[in-house]
Amino acid sequence: MESLPLMGINHKMSFCIPRISLSALLVCFISGIILTCQYYPFGNVFRNVEEITTVIPYGFFFRRLHYASGQLFVILMLIHIVDHFMKRRYKGFSVGKWAGLVIPLIICFFILFTGYILKGDKEGIYAGNIFYNILKEIPVAGETITRFVIRPGEMFFWLPYLYHVFFLPILLIFLIRDHINNWFSQAGFLLFTTAGLFIYSLLVRMPMDIPPHAKIELVKGPWFFLGIQVCLGVLPPIVAGIAAPLIFFAILLLLPGLKGHLQKAVHYGIIFLSLFYTFLVIFGYFFIKHSWVLSR
């Protein structure tokens, strides 16, 4: 494993995180392929998922492994981008190269989000419905765009399934293909990560699935969506769900193309917005309890 002990802590982090992250991605893909063999995106999806978890041998383990490895990959990827951002490495990048780092992160969030829908439980169905209704708010093309992403009725899980299992992973692999070539030579990271994820999946339970017909007072989305969910309570859906995230990622993508003071100002603006969003996520996770008092 290269000259790891001689590196400073910052370099160690920059060196290890992408390698552990890619190892987690491989575990995620393999566990995902295994789960696909028993997952059926039609009919009573919740019952199918519960069967995988409770009846099919080792189903619980592969679900936990898939969940944990997917989350680990995205969190480490997020840290990897923050690491690049804080060290201002984007200054040496073209907009295209920087986009090769940021766009995979956006794709990863969509993969996590579609996976959240595919659970088929109450939270998943609500997340899908909210996503569908937010997209419908897009002026002129909203109705058409939703038809490419998610549809109500018996095909509700079909398109998110296609995106989760085929389109987005293929696009992700294509975008990070150079990283895969460069970093997959170190078997130590793969062994270490796989062992850690196996132990974690055996010991730690996943969040409980809520039956679709259960009566509950509060539904929360996935952790990375909580900030948007808080905003949706007070802002129009087109602003909170479409315009704000789009503007944020557009600014982040264009950052290497800016120069001088403008780049510095945008850099600090992104830090401020990211901290604010983190605050909203924490607020949504811990402080919003029964009934959304905030929006009354």
Added chain:
Amino acid sequence: MKRREFFKNLAHGLFSFFGVGLIVYPILRFLSHAKETIKTVIFHPSETLLKINYKQGVYLKRKENGSEAISAKCTHLGCTVAYNERKSEFHCPCHGSIYDKNGKRLSGPAKKSLSLLPVRKEKNGDLIITLKE
């Protein structure tokens, strides 16, 4: 650029545009086609005795002169509202919109009231409600 060259490029561009469109348009039309799904919810006579009852996205409310069906779909972003018996209100668990017992919007991010759905009574007393999905 000479005039002849300009027209040649223009013709080339238009030809490419319509050529690509000829392929892409049917693909987009095919992919974006969505059939309208109509869902039917049936409340049997025994299920109409409660003051308010819920089934598959529909709340059936007993009234003096019959029953009224209210869609449980929140008009904000489509979550299913829950009936709070203590307050006689419908509460959305996703973003906190609140409606009164008749489905009229009281507070929260939703801008419209809950939809009232047409109810058809069969000879055997079943109440049939149809709604678009």
